[in-house]
Amino acid sequence: MPNDSIMSLEGVTKRFSTQANDSVLALDKVSLNIERNQFVTLVGPSGCGKSTLLKIIGGILSPTDGAIQFGGSPLLKPSRQIGMVFQRPVLLPWRSAIDNILFPIDMLGWNVGEYREEAMRLIQLVGLGGFEKALPNELSGGMQQRVSICRALIYDPQMLMMDEPFGALDAMTREDLSIELLRIWTERKKTVIFVTHSIPEAVLLADRVVIMAARPGRVLMDLPVDLPRPRSLETERLPEFQDLVHTIREAIYGERKVIQ
DSSP states (O other): OOTTTTEEEEEEEEEOTTSSSHHHHHHHEEEEEEETOOEEEEOOSSSSHHHHHHHTTTEEEEEEEEEEETTTEEEOSOOTTEEEEEEEEOOTSSHHHHHHHHHHHHHHTTTHHHHHHHHHHHHHTTTTTOOOOGGGGSSHHHHHHHHHHHHHHTTTEEEEESSSSSTOOOOOHHHHHHHHHHOOOOOOOEEEEOOSSSSSHHHHOSSSSEESSSSBEEEEEEEEEESSSSSSGGGGGGGHHHHHHHHHHHHHHHHHHHEE
């Protein structure tokens, strides 16, 4: 694994067995090298294995074949150095925002009091100052997802896995949170792997876009994004941005036509 890498995947394959004892090939020989502090987005058609790949990267699922290394060592189980943010926040309804953020610390058996100051810093970072005592049902969907991001950051993991975290939000909130995430990433440099169905979102956020082919999932294209940072919604007006979006769409839809 190169010196600047934090994770590498070599020939990762995943098969699932159905109730009828059939074998479904979800991922086929996926190889990737992820650099430290890089923002990588995964895009592709529904059912191409993006979420499955993310769970393997996070140590939640084991590959059927192939190898995955994290920090130079085999990744065989979930790591405290890899945080997860899911499509829905999954907050505990009886716990306040700050107590939801501190929940992983509580579950790990660590001293919650020692992390309360850090939780407050994160609350300020994501623009939720004054809402630390609010219950989830007192927060909007976007605010709940900000709490979820704080919860994933509270123990300072090296990597952050994000599985369509803005997919359930309305378009305006989704745009706001995309820009907010870029700001957070700039301030708290992490390696981020971000799954999305939105091609413009993928380009706006990423240092590189990994395009997945339809099932069985495999890497169709690994596209660097050389757009200047910091980025904003105005970035989407750039011809270079539109060219990248077009390239990704052509790769995905062109591959679909070949399959048909």
